[in-house]
Amino acid sequence: QQPVQSPQAVILREGEDAVINCSSSKALYSVHWYRQKHGEAPVFLMILLKGGEQKGHEKISASFNEKKQQSSLYLTASQLSYSGTYFCGTEGQAGTALIFGKGTTLSVSS
Amino acid sequence: DAGVTQSPTHLIKTRGQQVTLRCSPKSGHDTVSWYQQALGQGPQFIFQYYEEEERQRGNFPDRFSGHQFPNYSSELNVNALLLGDSALYLCASSLGGYSNQPQHFGDGTRLSIL
Numbered sequence: 001q002q003p004v005q006s007p008q009a010v011i012l013r014e015g016e017d018a019v020i021n022c023s024s025s026k027a028l029y030s031v032h033w034y035r036q037k038h039g040e041a042p043v044f045l046m047i048l049l050k051g052g053e054q055k056g057h058e059k060i061s062a063s064f065n066e067k068k069q070q071s072s073l074y075l076t077a078s079q080l081s082y083s084g085t086y087f088c089g090t091e092g093q094a095g096t097a098l099i100f101g102k103g104t105t106l107s108v109s110s
Numbered sequence: 111d112a113g114v115t116q117s118p119t120h121l122i123k124t125r126g127q128q129v130t131l132r133c134s135p136k137s138g139h140d141t142v143s144w145y146q147q148a149l150g151q152g153p154q155f156i157f158q159y160y161e162e163e164e165r166q167r168g169n170f171p172d173r174f175s176g177h178q179f180p181n182y183s184s185e186l187n188v189n190a191l192l193l194g195d196s197a198l199y200l201c202a203s204s205l206g207g208y209s210n211q212p213q214h215f216g217d218g219t220r221l222s223i224l
Binding site for chain 1: 114143145151152153154155158200202211212213215216
């Protein structure tokens, strides 16, 4: 079951904050976040595991609500380099394949 | 430290033909996953290889097959190409599989079917 991301697109000015949400209809073991710039490979940002463990980027934070099967990515004091499409990938059980959402496009202007 | 490399970067084929895409994982990684990414969509999982065996497979027909070599590099083969196979094909490598390990993606192969 593909996770649903919201919003579909966000437009920000430098220094503003944004929240990107990822929601699944099934129980989740982990949520992975990636950013992809146009014409480039997706780049790893964060992994959130059931039980609270997190691995990821120093300047980006995220939350994982296991009961609601939701994750949110928090981008604070946005920079021009934050522009791109953000994907969440969800894992239903440990060791199963990641299912990616359709993405959220973030545009940051000066 | 070399990251994930994929070849070729672009490929144009006609319907019915066969294609082979190649991937070299990041140094130290032993697991390779392949994804298909249509324009404006998220990556869709095709299959994963670990220890030279297909460990998991997504919802793709048997026309899609793969292989992993002893040096952990991998190939994706697609037979009887259809127009709908036009997409960006991404390879991602990781250590030991999913869960607590990030995947490192290559830049992809852009496949166009005429």
